[in-house]
Amino acid sequence: MTLANKIKDAAFDALSNLYPETTFDKSIINVNETKPEFTGNYTIVLFPFVKLLRQKPDVLGNSMGEYLLNNSDLFSRYDIVSGFLNMTLKESILYSYLLNNFCNSDFNKPYRADDKVMVEYSSPNTNKPLHFGHLRNIFLGAAVSEILRADGKHVVKANLINDRGIHICKSMIAWMHYAEGATPQSSGIKGDHLVGDYYVKFNDVYKEQVAKMVAEGIEEKLAEKSAPIMQDAQDLLRKWEAGDEEVRHLWATMNGWVYDGFDISYKKLGITFDKVYHESETYLLGKQLVEEGLSKGVLFKKEDGSVWIDLKEDGLDEKLLLRGDGTSVYITQDLGTARLKYNDFHINQSVYVIADEQNYHIQVLKLILKKLGEPCADGIYHLSYGMVELPTGKMKSREGTVVDADDMVNEMIALSKEQTEQSGKTEGFSEEELSWLYETIGLGALKFYLLRVDPKKKMIFNPKDSIDLHGFTATFIQYAHARICSILRKEGIPTTPSSNLFASFIPNQELLKLEKEVILLTEQYPDILSAASSEFNPSAVCNYAFTLAQLFNTFYDAHSISKAENEEKKQLRLMIVVHVAAILRHSMGLLGIRMPEKM
RNA sequence: GGUCCGGUAGCUCAGCUGGAUAGAGCAUCAGCCUUCUAAGCUGGGGGUCAUUGGUUCGAAUCCAAUCCGGAUCACCA
Structure with missing residues (x-):
């Protein structure tokens, strides 16, 4: 126990013995470092007791100071300055701390195997290289993991890779159209950067096509929906979901390039994970939970077959969990993944290192899990961090306005x-x-x-x-x-x-x-x-x-x-x-x- | 509009479970290398703690209102 805590205990002991007829809450004892201009090392603030005991600060301070000198072996003197009891520690206390600890280099608390926490961080998309904002996420996650570990917890460092979806198909389709078969080997470009280049390319072509269609008199919203390259990407996504072999093969190849690139970056940064989840393997898991929620009556179905949860009682809105065609949305996957994590490691706490733009999302996620009666709900903690922005605003990979x-x-x-x-x-x-x-x-x-x-x-x-x-x-x-x-x-x-x-x-x-x-x-x-x-x-x-x-x-x-x-x-x-x-x-x-x- | 987060020195930030004269770094000015590493040290200048009101012996810290900036409230992920 540190000295500050020992002093708090000693002060509590003093109060309890000096004023046995009063019961004290330990939290009213305030121990601070003594300001340099006064004699003493730690200061006990007397005001909170003054009111409670209806005593003058000086009287109270003197009786506490005397008591502490006589009954604790920590102090050599005390001084009272206008309501502050300044305690001076014995030199021997400092000497013995030093002699007992100077060669100690292990500051970790004892390991508690049953105190399990998962920290999920990094969680990149496989359509672009890491940027400066990801670095904040990665360093935060890694540091928090180590800090929790030093605190004695069993920590599982997890990375949930977002390896599927329309954004992945965008870089795929642009690569198919414009890369002429370029690979990291043939181009000499690091895999994640190569794929990222085609993600940017997609966006350039897409914008061009939309602009052209608008110039031809097509309404902007319609143009955005029906631009040929966007149609191609959506077609690719459908093929991917249907398990089309050729598409899956290209997908695996391009993701492989990205992983090779990430591995180089992670290695250089000194970042490791204990468990890697892939969204392509977890994105269907949430449906089971939705089925269960329907049978429990927590969720309800609308006429078109879409499934919802009503969060109005909690000051929120109705939230969609399954589309009319039966496909999952973002939060559905997260529900499933939360259960998977819990079942995999029997964790009692799950930390999500995610930017603060998703505060609402995580709030809803936790609430839904709770309503579904999932045991993982209570342990969810959102480590919400502010975004890293440029003087010109948010970083956007597809616009190329990022610090790589x-x-x-x-x-x-x-x-x-x-x-x-x-x-x-x-x-x-x-x-x-x-x-x-x-x-x-x-x-x-x-x-x-x-x-x-x-x-x-x-x-x-x-x-x-x-x-x-x-x-x-x-x-x-x-x-x-x-x-x-x-x-x-x-x-x-x-x-x-x-x-x-x-x-x-x-x-x-x-x-x-x-x-x-x-x-x-x-x-x-x-x-x-x-x-x-x-x-x-x-x-x-x-x-x-x-x-x-x-x-x-x-x-x-x-x-x-x-x-x-x-x-x-x-x-x-x-x-x-x-x-x-x-x-x-x-x-x-x-x-x-x-x-x-x-x- | 609802919810959440932020506003402290020229700049970047600590301090926020109320406690003594609000602290660092950068920048700036003045000093310190024949003495253990000057990537350092010492000192100066620089503050309406967004504003107003409240609670309190005591408010940067708690409460309320207001102002400014941001996020979010999608059958996107």
């Missing part, structure tokens, strides 16, 4: 190469080490850039502004880590000292202000992890890691480690920095960011 993911990654690696060379610290690196370093810095900066912001906030990315490698960045944290590694290479890794050495040392050697601050900040790490996990929020980890790196840099600048005042002090500081490095590595590891030892 592969391009972005390459640019970041090039940028980190340029800056590393500029700093002139590449001496002694082999070629492989250098390219590893460039990737580590470039990818780290990219991931951090997308993860440091609260997920629900919309991001606007201007391709003209390059992503910074200074300030609130992964590079900053990596640099702090590399500095620590450099010290450890020279001074060696600290070992646990014999107890009698420190028995004489500790009482006589006061910790400096910055030493205390660093120790106290490291001590808070478990609480940060818990909060990040329960809020599904990697940005909390970003903020913490940056703050820690920043404090380390201040410490590093103010106090020499190799030239410490004495040997004990040196060992002590080595313990502090080795602990900082371990936390930086662990926290960045959760975000999928590697930490160089030299840079």
Whole structure:
């Protein structure tokens, strides 16, 4: 348990014993870090009790302060400043935390096999390459998975690939008409990009055809429906659904190209999945649920045979679940997939990493599952994130107004190469080490850039502004880590000292202000992890890691480690920095960011 | 129109289960490398926390209304 929580418990204990006739709710106890201008480490806010006990803050604070000094072994003094009880921790508490934890590099909570959660993310369409918006989704999903795992949960990372539908047929038909048999091998173009090019091509041709028809006096809506290339695509979809061998073969071939391309991208990004679902295998599953819902009377049929659910009671509308011709709609598939996921892994929580434009969709999905009595309904959590937009508006693949993911990654690696060379610290690196370093810095900066912001906030990315490698960045944290590694290479890794050495040392050697601050900040790490996990929020980890790196840099600048005042002090500081490095590595590891030892 | 999300320094964002004088980074200005990695550190300037009202000992934080921006409310996926 962290100190802040121990102090909360101690305060609760104090109140309960001092005022046994009153019952307290623990939530009224507010423990904060003490503001730097006051004496103390943690502050207990007295106002909430003042009202409840009808006592003056000073009287209350004094009796609590006295009680805590006498009955808890955490504190060495207390001060009361206008309603705030500032508690100063004993030095020995900080020393013992440090000595017991400095060589600990495992910050994960104990594994709980029965606490199963699935995180679905990435979930790309197979008609175009990944773009910058997908990267936010992918990094969020991967980071949240690792954070939940560190919190002790059994995590299944899932990818639901949207590999069928009219949009896939669009790139197929354009390829058939215009590619002249081009393949990734023959063209030298990465498979996902090649297919994406024909998706764009489809759209160009389609727009041209519609414009021409409108010029010929055909109504725009009719033209959009009956443009020849659109007719071809729809024809292709019908053939696909009928299982036409030739169509299925081309479909499999082109999807194969895309998967090869995705694999390259995922590998470069360091992204993996435990389970991959394909929509072509799951899109029919929802019909079973619809049948069951009809027999339960939860759903109803209209005259044309279409199936609906009435959500008016819940402030929503009627929602279609099955078309009159018996085919599924988007949400029907999701119903089936939700059940499939649940049955496959017996998960008690299912996280959907999906952009906020689908908030309504997921809300409806969860509601319908609940009405159908599906056990998976309660565990559904929508990790809704804001879209990444350009200054000109939304990214649209079919318009070609996207920042391509592969391009972005390459640019970041090039940028980190340029800056590393500029700093002139590449001496002694082999070629492989250098390219590893460039990737580590470039990818780290990219991931951090997308993860440091609260997920629900919309991001606007201007391709003209390059992503910074200074300030609130992964590079900053990596640099702090590399500095620590450099010290450890020279001074060696600290070992646990014999107890009698420190028995004489500790009482006589006061910790400096910055030493205390660093120790106290490291001590808070478990609480940060818990909060990040329960809020599904990697940005909390970003903020913490940056703050820690920043404090380390201040410490590093103010106090020499190799030239410490004495040997004990040196060992002590080595313990502090080795602990900082371990936390930086662990926290960045959760975000999928590697930490160089030299840079 | 209904629902949901956002509005904090020139820019990008923390802080939001109410707590002390609202914090970072970028940009800008002034300093700091013969001393553990200057991708760093120290300091300065920069704020009507969208607006108004309410609750409270105390509001950026909670409530209400208003304004601005966005998403969504498809027999598209």
